[in-house]
Amino acid sequence: MDVLRQLKAFYFPERKYLIASIFFLMCATALGLVYPNLLRYLIDDVVRPKNFELVPQLALIVVSVISFKALNQFLHGFFGGRLGNRVAYRLRNALYDKLQTLSFQYYDKAKTGDLMSRLTADLEAIRNFIGFGFAQILNMVLMVAFGGAMMLSIHWQLTLITLITIPVLAFLAVRFEKRIHPAFREMRQAMSNLTTAVQENITGVRTVKSFAREKHEVTKFSVRNEAYQKNQIGAASLWAKFFPAMELTANMSAVILLIAGGMMVINNSLQLGEFVAFFSLIWYIIGPMWGLGFHINNYTQFKASGERVLGLLNEHIHVKSADKAIVLSPEDVKGHVRFEHVTFNYPDKSAALTDINIDAPAGSVIGLLGATGAGKSTIIQLLMRAYNVKQGTISLDGVDIRQIDVESLRRQIAPVFQETFLFSASIRDNIAYGVRDVTQEEIEYAAQLAKAHDFIMELPLGYDTVVGERGMGLSGGQKQRIAIARALIKNPRILILDDATSAVDMETEHEIQAGFKELMAGRTTFIIAHRISSLRHADEIIVLDKGHIVQRGTHAELIAMPGPYRETYNIQYADFPAGDKNTANVTDINERRRSIVQ
Numbered sequence: 001m002d003v004l005r006q007l008k009a010f011y012f013p014e015r016k017y018l019i020a021s022i023f024f025l026m027c028a029t030a031l032g033l034v035y036p037n038l039l040r041y042l043i044d045d046v047v048r049p050k051n052f053e054l055v056p057q058l059a060l061i062v063v064s065v066i067s068f069k070a071l072n073q074f075l076h077g078f079f080g081g082r083l084g085n086r087v088a089y090r091l092r093n094a095l096y097d098k099l100q101t102l103s104f105q106y107y108d109k110a111k112t113g114d115l116m117s118r119l120t121a122d123l124e125a126i127r128n129f130i131g132f133g134f135a136q137i138l139n140m141v142l143m144v145a146f147g148g149a150m151m152l153s154i155h156w157q158l159t160l161i162t163l164i165t166i167p168v169l170a171f172l173a174v175r176f177e178k179r180i181h182p183a184f185r186e187m188r189q190a191m192s193n194l195t196t197a198v199q200e201n202i203t204g205v206r207t208v209k210s211f212a213r214e215k216h217e218v219t220k221f222s223v224r225n226e227a228y229q230k231n232q233i234g235a236a237s238l239w240a241k242f243f244p245a246m247e248l249t250a251n252m253s254a255v256i257l258l259i260a261g262g263m264m265v266i267n268n269s270l271q272l273g274e275f276v277a278f279f280s281l282i283w284y285i286i287g288p289m290w291g292l293g294f295h296i297n298n299y300t301q302f303k304a305s306g307e308r309v310l311g312l313l314n315e316h317i318h319v320k321s322a323d324k325a326i327v328l329s330p331e332d333v334k335g336h337v338r339f340e341h342v343t344f345n346y347p348d349k350s351a352a353l354t355d356i357n358i359d360a361p362a363g364s365v366i367g368l369l370g371a372t373g374a375g376k377s378t379i380i381q382l383l384m385r386a387y388n389v390k391q392g393t394i395s396l397d398g399v400d401i402r403q404i405d406v407e408s409l410r411r412q413i414a415p416v417f418q419e420t421f422l423f424s425a426s427i428r429d430n431i432a433y434g435v436r437d438v439t440q441e442e443i444e445y446a447a448q449l450a451k452a453h454d455f456i457m458e459l460p461l462g463y464d465t466v467v468g469e470r471g472m473g474l475s476g477g478q479k480q481r482i483a484i485a486r487a488l489i490k491n492p493r494i495l496i497l498d499d500a501t502s503a504v505d506m507e508t509e510h511e512i513q514a515g516f517k518e519l520m521a522g523r524t525t526f527i528i529a530h531r532i533s534s535l536r537h538a539d540e541i542i543v544l545d546k547g548h549i550v551q552r553g554t555h556a557e558l559i560a561m562p563g564p565y566r567e568t569y570n571i572q573y574a575d576f577p578a579g580d581k582n583t584a585n586v587t588d589i590n591e592r593r594r595s596i597v598q
């Protein structure tokens with residue numbers, strides 16, 4: 001019931017459909033109760049007194065009742081369907097909205113397959129129950145109440161004798177519910193594990209095939225498949241025991257009625273017509289009891305699914321805008337970024353950054369260098385408020401970013417990540433992703449700056465080329481260049497290049513950077529790179545090691561002092577004679593490399 005209460009916001013606005021669906025079902029049920037009475041009338045008032053002239057009239061009434069009942073059943077289905085689908089629609093939208101607001105911290109642990117199964121299979125179970133199951137349970141209660149009342153009005157003693165098995169039926173049903181609910185919960189989880197395995201396998205199919213791990217994947221899948229099968233078999237055997245037990249108990253009522261009622265008819269304390277009507281009415285009570293298992297099944301599936309859907313809806317949002325957060329107006333943002341004594345650790349991990357201080361005046365270029373895992377990307381993640389800083393402060397133009405509306409903060413920043421994600425859409429749409437109302441000229445200009453225009457034009461459909469899921473069909477460097485164009489078109493105050501040119505050759509990287517210079521004049525840029533050539537023009541280069549800043553300064557300053565920067569430089573420029581190193585530029589290096597290869 002708690003699940004039902006918590007989902008109220010989704011079905012309550014559709015209550016007119018709920019009421020209509022219940023009303024028509026009740027009408028259909030009430031009309032069903034006319035049959036036993038017609039039967040009683042037919043036997044006691046028509047057949048026995050031989051009033052056969054009433055038969056056509058009676059037949060006409062039966063046809064009308066049947067037709068009217070069918071119409072009511074249709075309307076119940078119609079409104080029930082509307083209700084279920086509208087509730088599912090609302091829930092689907094709410095879940096999708098929630099997925100957009102959940103923070104990076106949630107996605108660090110989330111499993112795509114599990115989320116997909118919540119949005120599909122679990123929603124389906126909710127749709128079924130809210131649309132039909134709920135009305136049917138109510139109908140069941142009404143059938144029992146109406147049928148019982150009618151039986152009591154005919155012969156109360158016989159009613160009590162006949163319905164002696166009802167408490168047993170109710171007991172069996174409740175016991176069954178207690179055991180089947182955990183089974184369903186496990187089944188839903190097992191299903192989500194299966195979906196996760198399939199989803200990961202399809203996403204990582206290239207890795208699987210390259211490492212010839214198909215057999216391992218098949219085994220991994222069969223283990224989960226077996227777990228799911230076991231859950232299904234467990235639930236099926238519970239059903240297998242429940243149904244015969246229910247049927248046996250329910251039929252006992254019919255047997256008791258035949259004995260007790262038959263004796264009453266023989267003793268003339270009950271009319272034959274009443275006895276036949278009674279026999280017909282008893283199914284009004286036994287029938288729903290029989291269906292109790294089905295309804296319980298429906299309800300428990302709904303409950304298990306509802307818990308999973310609510311679990312997602314109630315998920316904590318780690319990063320959200322404060323009340324009365326400042327909404328930045330782009331024309332006023334200058335882009336002065338400061339990190340002051342920032343120390344940060346990911347949940348359940350040791351510090352990824354310790355006492356970080358950075359002052360990036362508006363328009364400056366900050367280079368970040370360091371071994372893998374040194375904390376470079378974490379600095380960027382914190383600036384974008386992917387995670388909340390608990391120790392120290394990060395400010396933009398003197399305002400703590402925790403006081404700035406998250407969306408408006410992120411609108412000022414355009415990141416290009418090491419791993420490029422492209423949507424399965426046209427190249428044009430991928431480039432224009434972060435902006436609204438953009439012209440083809442602007443798209444092409446950004447692509448030219450990112451050195452992507454030429455290769456796009458060589459594709460048969462040019463900017464209309466639809467890239468496969470995650471950019472399949474393009475090379476790593478081509479994907480990166482599209483991602484750079486996507487960032488540039490946003491015209492941001494702060495540009496972040498997180499190893500953004502790692503997949504393009506040095507010459508292209510140099511050309512792209514020349515384009516940046518033109519566009520980024522007056523904007524703050526953070527460049528994370530492993531190549532010194534990408535950073536050497538930065539206003540300040542920060543060298544990180546295990547989350548600590550170990551060196552900082554300009555290229556010239558850092559090269560002049562012993563330390564990790566000079567070591568990296570020496571390794572990367574090892575091909576050059578000592579005198580050339582300081583003057584070598586990217587083109588020189590490429591030419592030198594080419595001559596070595598030749």
Ligand SMILES: Nc1ncnc2c1ncn2[C@@H]1O[C@H](COP(=O)(O)OP(=O)(O)OP(=O)(O)O)[C@@H](O)[C@H]1O
Pocket residue numbers: 108346347349352370371372373374375376377378379
């Ligand atoms: N989402 C995360 N959850 C938990 N720990 C993380 C997460 N991201 C990074 N870390 C950890 O934080 C530390 C710093 O990682 P970070 O990604 O900032 O390094 P990096 O310098 O950018 O490395 P690379 O050059 O390989 O990208 C590492 O120890 C890493 O394992």
